[in-house]
Amino acid sequence: MSGAELIGIISGIISIVDASLKIYEAVEDTSGLPRCFRNVAARLPVVQDTLETARATLEEEEGGEGEGEEEDKEDKEELQRVKSRDALVKILESCYDKATVLNKTLQTIMPKQGTSKTKRYVTAIKMFPAADKIESLMNGILNDVHVLAANHSVKSATRTQVNELMDMIRNMKAEKREPLYFGRRATVALCNMGRGSQFVYDGQGNQNVSMGTGVQFNGTSTAPLHITLTGT
Numbered sequence: 069m070s071g072a073e074l075i076g077i078i079s080g081i082i083s084i085v086d087a088s089l090k091i092y093e094a095v096e097d098t099s100g101l102p103r104c105f106r107n108v109a110a111r112l113p114v115v116q117d118t119l120e121t122a123r124a125t126l127e128e129e130e131g132g133e134g135e136g137e138e139e140d141k142e143d144k145e146e147l148q149r150v151k152s153r154d155a156l157v158k159i160l161e162s163c164y165d166k167a168t169v170l171n172k173t174l175q176t177i178m179p180k181q182g183t184s185k186t187k188r189y190v191t192a193i194k195m196f197p198a199a200d201k202i203e204s205l206m207n208g209i210l211n212d213v214h215v216l217a218a219n220h221s222v223k224s225a226t227r228t229q230v231n232e233l234m235d236m237i238r239n240m241k242a243e244k245r246e247p248l249y250f251g252r253r254a255t256v257a258l259c260n261m262g263r264g265s266q267f268v269y270d271g272q273g274n275q276n277v278s279m280g281t282g283v284q285f286n287g288t289s290t291a292p293l294h295i296t297l298t299g300t
Contacts, residue, residue, distance in 0.1 A: 071126040074153060077160045078123045084167040085116045091174045104199045108206050111236050118217050156219060163212035170205045173198060207240045
């Protein structure tokens, strides 16, 4: 696998990431968006910067491959680099696919410029089912780019970039998506507007309810239980 082919795939990913950032930047008010969408916008610039660094390094290597070309082909280190780049192609192709799906998802669900408040509210609600998908795609992209940045055959990213990517991956694993609606934590309301009883239990263990006139026996036992009922 030549460096030129890798450069082509990386350039494609950069273009898609740039388009995704523009979709987010076009939104007039992002305060009501689910947190994962804001996280994507914060992480994509790091992905873009790392990819651009890798591309620049590969372009430099491509420009200096003329000297000693025959000797380099026999060099074990060069052969290892070729094998490593072949593996990188599969990873980057997968990254390209994830970035494409992410971009299409953002195009579909992000509120367009000039959208009314009512429509923005409806759009925000529709975003929540896609939140898990967005997080999964972003996590996959970060992992793929981290593999590229840390790969010895590219040797492009600085240690700061590699560490920053790792921190983002750890943070995504640690974060638990909260169902937020326009910046507020979702709550549960329980109401009974009709006749009859309402039983609510929000804890652990058993809930035992008897509404009749008979006998109710509650409890757990591992021994035999004998009950005798006699008439009065």
